[in-house]
Amino acid sequence: MTYREVSSLPEGGKTIWPLRRGARTSLLQRSNGAYSTYNGRPRNEIVGDEGARPMTSLPLRSAPRGPECVASSAENFGQRLTFEVSHEDFHLHKYECAPGGGWEHDALAFCRIAIQDLGSPKMERDIEGHRERQIRPVGKISISPSNTSQRWSWDCKMRVTLLFVSQRVIEEIAAEAGISKRFSQISTPLVTDDNLIKHTVAELAAECAVSSKVSRLLVGTAGRHVAAHLIARYAQAGQPQRDAGMVEWKLKRALDFIEQNLGHDIGLDELASNSDMTPHYFCRAFRKSVGMPPYRYLVRRRIERSKELLASTDNEVTDIALELGFSSHAHFCNTFRSVVDCSPSTFRKVSRS
Numbered sequence: 001m002t003y004r005e006v007s008s009l010p011e012g013g014k015t016i017w018p019l020r021r022g023a024r025t026s027l028l029q030r031s032n033g034a035y036s037t038y039n040g041r042p043r044n045e046i047v048g049d050e051g052a053r054p055m056t057s058l059p060l061r062s063a064p065r066g067p068e069c070v071a072s073s074a075e076n077f078g079q080r081l082t083f084e085v086s087h088e089d090f091h092l093h094k095y096e097c098a099p100g101g102g103w104e105h106d107a108l109a110f111c112r113i114a115i116q117d118l119g120s121p122k123m124e125r126d127i128e129g130h131r132e133r134q135i136r137p138v139g140k141i142s143i144s145p146s147n148t149s150q151r152w153s154w155d156c157k158m159r160v161t162l163l164f165v166s167q168r169v170i171e172e173i174a175a176e177a178g179i180s181k182r183f184s185q186i187s188t189p190l191v192t193d194d195n196l197i198k199h200t201v202a203e204l205a206a207e208c209a210v211s212s213k214v215s216r217l218l219v220g221t222a223g224r225h226v227a228a229h230l231i232a233r234y235a236q237a238g239q240p241q242r243d244a245g246m247v248e249w250k251l252k253r254a255l256d257f258i259e260q261n262l263g264h265d266i267g268l269d270e271l272a273s274n275s276d277m278t279p280h281y282f283c284r285a286f287r288k289s290v291g292m293p294p295y296r297y298l299v300r301r302r303i304e305r306s307k308e309l310l311a312s313t314d315n316e317v318t319d320i321a322l323e324l325g326f327s328s329h330a331h332f333c334n335t336f337r338s339v340v341d342c343s344p345s346t347f348r349k350v351s352r353s
Contacts, residue, residue, distance in 0.1 A: 067091040067110055067164040070103070077103035085208050087216070089166035090223030092205060097160060102153030107146075110164040111186070111230065114142040115201055119158030125190055126151040132190045141197055143188045143234065146170075163201050169227050173280045177228075179235060186234035196229050210334055213265070213327035218295040220268030224283050225293070245289040246282075250275040254286065258294075262302050263325045268294065302326070303339045310344055311351040317344050 067086070071093055074081045078101035083094035091110070094117070102124075120137045127148050136142060144150060146167035170186070204222045208214050246254070254275045258266065271294060272282035286294050302324045309320050321332030336344050 087219045089169045091164040093162040097158045099157045104151040111146045112144040113163040115161040117159040121154035121156045121158050124153045134191045136191045145188045165227050211327045211331045216267040221293050221295050246285040310348040
């Protein structure tokens with residue numbers, strides 16, 4: 001899993017979008033490192049109306065079947081990638097987008113969720129020849145289907161967060177919930193309101209932003225939580241089966257495994273496998289039994305252990321942080337304060353007074 005945060009402003013502090021000519025700019029497709037116009041002639045610059053047809057006239061070409069192709073070609077379409085977290089099945093991107101821009105890509109094996117962070121653009125979406133137009137205000141989301149070629153355009157400067165969820169995971173969760181593949185296809189509104197997705201993605205991005213080492217358990221749990229919600233709210237079959245808790249021996253095995261690995265980057269697949277469960281059902285059953293998702297429980301146990309070390313040893317705060325799996329002194333202090341409501345140093349002084 002990779003994580004990177006990209007500065008959104010170049011040197012000098014001014015946003016500089018790609019060179020344009022003409023009153024308006026049409027979207028051009030990137031092919032083999034260059035833009036190509038409708039007549040197939042390669043160009044290495046963006047041209048105005050006189051040199052290109054509208055977006056919907058462009059032929060689609062093959063592209064890598066993953067979110068990395070979206071990130072790698074972003075600047076060629078007038079967007080700037082400012083934040084990226086990559087996991088095998090879940091990818092989180094943030095973009096600054098130029099006014100009057102757009103992009104297109106061939107089929108991806110991922111459902112894509114867009115959360116509007118800034119601006120209220122008039123969005124145009126073309127999926128397999130089906131075109132929609134609608135204003136997407138701040139805080140609203142769009143859901144786009146997997147395995148479809150898509151073209152997008154907008155009319156104003158904006159910031160957007162994209163979450164890519166593997167179609168394989170969606171189908172896996174649907175099958176575990178007893179929903180046949182025929183009824184597991186989700187609806188894909190161009191503009192809708194969904195607080196669960198919005199808040200889950202915001203919390204994931206915030207946690208990733210303060211940690212230089214992103215937890216596999218955090219990304220896997222959050223991603224599957226969103227995937228299960230997509231099935232529950234947007235699939236034709238409606239709500240999946242109700243959650244059930246873990247049997248006692250499986251719960252004990254999970255809690256023991258977490259306790260023995262507080263300082264390690266535990267993955268959701270690893271944790272579920274240790275309890276002989278699938279990742280999706282492990283998440284749901286663990287939350288039902290413990291009252292919180294696995295990653296939050298892991299963080300709470302790390303904090304409790306850190307309190308013991310702060311009170312009983314003279315270890316440096318940084319050493320305790322690294323021993324318990326936090327990526328840095330700052331990451332540990334921020335997390336500690338959010339749970340205990342004071343700094344580690346203050347807690348140590350109070351506990352020994």
